[in-house]
Amino acid sequence: MDIEKVNSMDFGEFVDVFGNVIERCPLIAAAVWSQRPFSDLEDLKKHFFAFIDALPQSGQEGILRCHPDLAGSELRRGTLTAESQREQSGAGLTTLGADERLRLEELNARYRARFGFPFVLAARFSDRAAASRELERRLLCPSAQELRTALGEVKKIGSLRLADLLRADPAKL
Amino acid sequence: MDIEKVNSMDFGEFVDVFGNVIERCPLIAAAVWSQRPFSDLEDLKKHFFAFIDALPQSGQEGILRCHPDLAGSELRRGTLTAESQREQSGAGLTTLGADERLRLEELNARYRARFGFPFVLAARFSDRAAASRELERRLLCPSAQELRTALGEVKKIGSLRLADLLRADPAKL
Numbered sequence: 001m002d003i004e005k006v007n008s009m010d011f012g013e014f015v016d017v018f019g020n021v022i023e024r025c026p027l028i029a030a031a032v033w034s035q036r037p038f039s040d041l042e043d044l045k046k047h048f049f050a051f052i053d054a055l056p057q058s059g060q061e062g063i064l065r066c067h068p069d070l071a072g073s074e075l076r077r078g079t080l081t082a083e084s085q086r087e088q089s090g091a092g093l094t095t096l097g098a099d100e101r102l103r104l105e106e107l108n109a110r111y112r113a114r115f116g117f118p119f120v121l122a123a124r125f126s127d128r129a130a131a132s133r134e135l136e137r138r139l140l141c142p143s144a145q146e147l148r149t150a151l152g153e154v155k156k157i158g159s160l161r162l163a164d165l166l167r168a169d170p171a172k173l
Numbered sequence: 174m175d176i177e178k179v180n181s182m183d184f185g186e187f188v189d190v191f192g193n194v195i196e197r198c199p200l201i202a203a204a205v206w207s208q209r210p211f212s213d214l215e216d217l218k219k220h221f222f223a224f225i226d227a228l229p230q231s232g233q234e235g236i237l238r239c240h241p242d243l244a245g246s247e248l249r250r251g252t253l254t255a256e257s258q259r260e261q262s263g264a265g266l267t268t269l270g271a272d273e274r275l276r277l278e279e280l281n282a283r284y285r286a287r288f289g290f291p292f293v294l295a296a297r298f299s300d301r302a303a304a305s306r307e308l309e310r311r312l313l314c315p316s317a318q319e320l321r322t323a324l325g326e327v328k329k330i331g332s333l334r335l336a337d338l339l340r341a342d343p344a345k346l
Binding site: 010011012015024025026027028029030031032033034035051054055056057058059061062063064065066112116117 | 183184185188197198199200201202203204205206207208224227228229230231232234235236237238239285289290
């Protein structure tokens with residue numbers, strides 16, 4: 001879809017299409033609509049990121065807390081968003097053996113307890129082995145640094161989702 | 174449930190329980206968790222409202238845009254959240270005659286076009302006749318005043334939802 005199509009959307013359509021660019025945070029897409037018209041994909045992305053950057057720390061942590069665990073209970077229960085399901089599936093996280101899954105569960109739980117938000121990773125840039133290694137590495141980082149790292153991952157995920165949507169045929173969304 | 178129970182929740186449980194206090198904005202509950210422990214219901218409510226008040230105008234408009242129309246397409250399609258369904262049903266908005274429904278639809282559309290967000294009303298304080306009258310009245314208000322009025326309604330809705338949850342048996346949530 002081209003940017004003219006995006007700029008022609010009323011807020012209902014815009015939130016329907018872009019509401020999950022930031023996982024489970026339709027509020028952010030709904031806020032970004034106030035900034036239309038957009039000149040291109042980069043401009044649209046810039047407004048999503050600016051909104052995130054302007055939030056107080058509690059709001060930035062809140063965004064992270066709206067994300068699912070990697071290979072966690074939501075994946076097992078089948079309650080992931082369509083986007084998360086595709087991303088985790090592509091990284092091989094939907095077909096872990098029991099040992100790998102338990103290991104990731106234990107690491108996820110330690111991470112959540114340490115930082116107060118889940119481990120967020122742009123799974124499309126990763127695979128199951130890299131995800132585990134990255135989780136172990138980031139578990140040792142200072143909190144302030146980890147918040148910045150995690151928000152960087154949120155932005156990578158959002159960039160990929162936005163690019164997918166702009167490439168897509170709007171009739172198929 | 175008592176406030177000790179609330180304060181004992183990890184962020185996953187807290188977002189599961191309080192994620193729709195502000196309609197379709199789990200980000201807000203997820204952010205409020207950062208402010209625990211809470212002394213009582215009033216204190217919890219205060220943190221929800223403070224987060225809303227601290228958002229830039231685009232974010233406040235974004236909250237409104239996450240709300241459904243009264244007696245609108247989501248009600249007809251059955252895609253309202255459970256809370257909205259109960260509230261609109263209690264106000265008699267689920268059993269409108271065809272004429273009343275078309276009239277409300279037309280007013281809702283005019284309101285959305287004028288303000289860039291949907292008409293939000295704490296339906297539990299209203300009924301179908303009062304809702305229509307209020308929509309007609311608020312259609313004539315200046316934009317800045319209407320944003321304040323609408324956010325006041327969001328807070329009334331949130332207050333009632335929070336009070337319901339604190340009164341509820343956590344085993345039944």
